[in-house]
Amino acid sequence: MDVVGNIAMSMRTSKPVARLKDLYGSWGMRLTGDQGAGLHVVLEGAAWILPPAVPAPVQLGVGDVVFARTGEGYTLASHPGSPIVEVSSMAPVDHWPLPKPVTGQAPGTVLLCGVYALDRARPHPLIAGLPSVIHLPARAAIGEPLRSVVDLLGAEVARDGPELGAAVPALLDLLMIYTLRTWYAREAERGAQGWARALRDPAIRKALERIEQSPAEPWTVGSLAAAGGVSRTLFARQFRELTGEPPLAYVTRWRMMIAARLLRDTDLALQAVAAQVGYGSAFAFGKAFKRAFGDAPGVYRREYRDHLSR
Numbered sequence: 001m002d003v004v005g006n007i008a009m010s011m012r013t014s015k016p017v018a019r020l021k022d023l024y025g026s027w028g029m030r031l032t033g034d035q036g037a038g039l040h041v042v043l044e045g046a047a048w049i050l051p052p053a054v055p056a057p058v059q060l061g062v063g064d065v066v067f068a069r070t071g072e073g074y075t076l077a078s079h080p081g082s083p084i085v086e087v088s089s090m091a092p093v094d095h096w097p098l099p100k101p102v103t104g105q106a107p108g109t110v111l112l113c114g115v116y117a118l119d120r121a122r123p124h125p126l127i128a129g130l131p132s133v134i135h136l137p138a139r140a141a142i143g144e145p146l147r148s149v150v151d152l153l154g155a156e157v158a159r160d161g162p163e164l165g166a167a168v169p170a171l172l173d174l175l176m177i178y179t180l181r182t183w184y185a186r187e188a189e190r191g192a193q194g195w196a197r198a199l200r201d202p203a204i205r206k207a208l209e210r211i212e213q214s215p216a217e218p219w220t221v222g223s224l225a226a227a228g229g230v231s232r233t234l235f236a237r238q239f240r241e242l243t244g245e246p247p248l249a250y251v252t253r254w255r256m257m258i259a260a261r262l263l264r265d266t267d268l269a270l271q272a273v274a275a276q277v278g279y280g281s282a283f284a285f286g287k288a289f290k291r292a293f294g295d296a297p298g299v300y301r302r303e304y305r306d307h308l309s310r
Helices: 003-011 144-160 167-189 194-198 202-213 221-228 232-243 247-265 270-276 282-293 297-309
Strands: 017-023 028-032 036-045 047-050 058-060 065-068 074-077 085-088 109-117 133-136
Touching: 003 167, 003 202, 003 247, 017 167, 036 144, 036 167, 065 167, 109 144, 109 167, 133 167, 144 167, 167 194, 194 202, 194 232, 202 221, 202 232, 202 247, 221 232, 221 247, 232 247, 247 270, 247 282, 247 297, 270 282, 270 297, 282 297
Parallel strands: 028 085
Antiparallel strands: 017 109, 028 074, 036 065, 036 109, 047 058, 047 074, 065 133
């Protein structure tokens, strides 16, 4: 089971949005206003990502991926000395206050700009623990699957032009998943602890898979430890050290994430949602959900849909 992919999909609150932007001359933009993560791929030319998002300016080349965890407050530019303007990433790209082309001028840079809406009410620690900005260069060392997704995105954009086709949101889902996998794999190779190590620990990974596969199961620390083939004491200690919370607290976290997704994406009655995440009554589920999200389930669903309608 794909632990990272399931987490990313569970946090997504709407279909990812992708825009193609041709950039001309000397340009710089500080992106603000995203409702989740920002994803950018350099399709042609070059660019720079600038401090304070990174300690020092970093040059980006064709095929490079930039992932901005909060989706706001980071700067991309044609070079470090470019004039910077604020850009609302939620606005149509034609409204971005950037240099216009002169007749016959080719773009110096072509960016694919993605907005990946994530639930900010209770972010998963796998996402919350990431740096504010991740840069993955387009070299084989970052992993062939990620390179393949970038190549597919480039091919779709070349075929569809500014009117990006139906395949692009699905490819952005894959880009998000492979970006997270690649970064955590790289961190694990460097000896990082936390979630980087948790994803490679056989017992913890098996427990995460079981929790994701069967959130309604009446899990105990003992049953999760047995799934991983280790002692209860060792499992409980390792799980807390690497994920930052006790096993059963994580079970509750996951159940509430699944419940929130069901409330957003379906019209299931509260009792049915409660049953899918392991609660015997809508009342008990409602109390647990309100502790996690601050709102009763019905209020959460209504406010989410009111937001979409606006």
